[in-house]
Amino acid sequence: MNSIRLFNQIKTKKSFLCVGLDTEFEKIPEGVRSAEQPQLEFNREIIQATYSQVIAYKINTAFYEARGAEGWKEMEQTVALIRSVDPEIMIIADAKRGDIGNTSEMYAKAFLDRMGVDAVTVSPYMGYDTVNAFLKRNDKWVIILAVTSNKSAEDFQFLKVNDSEVTLYEKVLLTSQQWGTVDNIIYVAGATRPEQILQIRRHIPDHFLLVPGIGAQGGSLEDVAKHGINSRCGLIVNTSRAVIFADPSRNFARTAHMKAVELQQQMESILKNYKLI
Amino acid sequence: MNSIRLFNQIKTKKSFLCVGLDTEFEKIPEGVRSAEQPQLEFNREIIQATYSQVIAYKINTAFYEARGAEGWKEMEQTVALIRSVDPEIMIIADAKRGDIGNTSEMYAKAFLDRMGVDAVTVSPYMGYDTVNAFLKRNDKWVIILAVTSNKSAEDFQFLKVNDSEVTLYEKVLLTSQQWGTVDNIIYVAGATRPEQILQIRRHIPDHFLLVPGIGAQGGSLEDVAKHGINSRCGLIVNTSRAVIFADPSRNFARTAHMKAVELQQQMESILKNYKLI
Numbered sequence: 291m292n293s294i295r296l297f298n299q300i301k302t303k304k305s306f307l308c309v310g311l312d313t314e315f316e317k318i319p320e321g322v323r324s325a326e327q328p329q330l331e332f333n334r335e336i337i338q339a340t341y342s343q344v345i346a347y348k349i350n351t352a353f354y355e356a357r358g359a360e361g362w363k364e365m366e367q368t369v370a371l372i373r374s375v376d377p378e379i380m381i382i383a384d385a386k387r388g389d390i391g392n393t394s395e396m397y398a399k400a401f402l403d404r405m406g407v408d409a410v411t412v413s414p415y416m417g418y419d420t421v422n423a424f425l426k427r428n429d430k431w432v433i434i435l436a437v438t439s440n441k442s443a444e445d446f447q448f449l450k451v452n453d454s455e456v457t458l459y460e461k462v463l464l465t466s467q468q469w470g471t472v473d474n475i476i477y478v479a480g481a482t483r484p485e486q487i488l489q490i491r492r493h494i495p496d497h498f499l500l501v502p503g504i505g506a507q508g509g510s511l512e513d514v515a516k517h518g519i520n521s522r523c524g525l526i527v528n529t530s531r532a533v534i535f536a537d538p539s540r541n542f543a544r545t546a547h548m549k550a551v552e553l554q555q556q557m558e559s560i561l562k563n564y565k566l567i
Numbered sequence: 568m569n570s571i572r573l574f575n576q577i578k579t580k581k582s583f584l585c586v587g588l589d590t591e592f593e594k595i596p597e598g599v600r601s602a603e604q605p606q607l608e609f610n611r612e613i614i615q616a617t618y619s620q621v622i623a624y625k626i627n628t629a630f631y632e633a634r635g636a637e638g639w640k641e642m643e644q645t646v647a648l649i650r651s652v653d654p655e656i657m658i659i660a661d662a663k664r665g666d667i668g669n670t671s672e673m674y675a676k677a678f679l680d681r682m683g684v685d686a687v688t689v690s691p692y693m694g695y696d697t698v699n700a701f702l703k704r705n706d707k708w709v710i711i712l713a714v715t716s717n718k719s720a721e722d723f724q725f726l727k728v729n730d731s732e733v734t735l736y737e738k739v740l741l742t743s744q745q746w747g748t749v750d751n752i753i754y755v756a757g758a759t760r761p762e763q764i765l766q767i768r769r770h771i772p773d774h775f776l777l778v779p780g781i782g783a784q785g786g787s788l789e790d791v792a793k794h795g796i797n798s799r800c801g802l803i804v805n806t807s808r809a810v811i812f813a814d815p816s817r818n819f820a821r822t823a824h825m826k827a828v829e830l831q832q833q834m835e836s837i838l839k840n841y842k843l844i
């Protein structure tokens with residue numbers, strides 16, 4: 291998938307919604323939790339209920355690893371399931387990996403080749419080596435952390451570097467832009483700091499941004515759009531808990547559907563306002 | 568395990584060697600590669616051949632994830648195997664994770680609680696949230712990336728921050744020291760840049776350092792010891808490929824044993840020179 295195909299999907303679905311499958315075992319409603327494959331079954335219902343509203347699913351690997359090999363298997367099966375429901379949907383492994391060259395190659399193999407997702411999130415601390423393996427695959431993406439949505443993002447990401455006004459996250463943007471293109475690099479830009487999204491856009495007007503932090507973490511969709519939207523939308527806005535765990539009862543899928551429709555409709559009116567559809 | 572117990576093990580074994588189980592499927596000699604559980608069987612022979620010489624094993628998660636759920640299972644079984652052979656050996660999951668609070672908690676659960684390793688490597692880019700979950704477990708460690716052994720470590724780790732002479736990796740040391748103690752934080756300090764190990768010791772004289780980059784990556788044991796050793800040794804020196812894949816033949820375990828003995832003997836004489844044993 292390249293950025294044109296992604297934008298086409300946005301126009302077709304009138305949405306730039308990504309639903310995060312942060313499928314925490316303990317939060318799965320009882321009737322599903324006792325299933326043989328609880329995470330897969332929960333995801334199946336969520337996917338059926340939301341796939342018409344989303345352009346991407348983000349699979350948070352931690353929640354599956356917490357169940358060991360069985361969780362990993364259900365993560366793989368979730369990817370296959372999404373593909374079978376709608377092959378155009380972007381699948382993101384939110385894995386936040388990052389290592390030396392030969393190890394990064396193994397992570398690329400694990401997620402892009404074997405599991406078959408479209409994109410993997412990567413931490414930039416170790417530099418170019420950490421992303422190179424992901425850029426070598428055609429039609430695949432690496433998603434580099436720039437500004438994350440958590441409070442302690444401030445510990446290091448906002449430090450000024452090299453006796454300048456440039457912060458570390460801006461330096462990450464500036465340096466990593468040389469490594470790839472708008473068709474294989476996306477950046478994480480947390481919705482909890484919309485003013486930074488504006489700043490990010492000054493450096494990278496054209497790249498897609500993966501924006502977590504709407505919903506449970508408190509970010510606002512309008513602020514994100516105001517500062518981050520570009521001529522091909524350029525936004526993949528993620529929400530996880532606020533959709534998938536909006537309803538703790540056995541009706542979770544119906545509620546997730548309603549939440550997704552609500553967000554899709556807000557996004558549709560944003561896309562219309564900006565004359566993108 | 569705390570730092571005193573770790574130092575006791577170093578004195579007992581006269582070694583500060585960590586062997587990295589970067590068990591790349593394609594590099595497993597043919598007779599073992601065709602086994603039902605190839606990574607586990609390879610590791611079994613390596614562990615039997617080296618456990619008397621090592622104080623730690625470092626499991627590089629990428630090499631197991633590249634084989635999906637089956638690889639993950641063999642990683643779990645490898646941990647159990649090490650425990651059964653010698654329960655005092657420190658087991659490190661070299662996972663380079665790092666995420667927001669609730670996700671970090673899941674990673675801590677996956678590796679420290681469920682898989683039962685002693686320590687997990689973490690990238691500091693997202694700040695305190697990424698390590699907090701790991702620090703909440705008794706007798707467990709988080710290993711924070713400071714200076715990595717790869718070339719592109721220079722892209723960001725060596726940037727000067729806040730109009731000062733302090734580099735990003737030094738800022739990571741200074742800030743993260745407040746989060747934990749010498750009994751639950753270890754730092755990664757690559758052997759390929761021994762002069763930085765000296766600099767690291769200026770900031771954190773007492774913490775243990777996990778030092779990758781000896782062997783295949785070209786770092787020297789003598790330089791590492793000269794700059795990094797402290798009154799409780801303070802070093803866990805890792806080598807992976809140079810031991811486990813030193814011999815591509817079916818005799819790999821015997822060769823690995825010889826390589827481990829060689830390194831242990833060098834370490835014994837270093838420990839004697841510094842009057843630690």
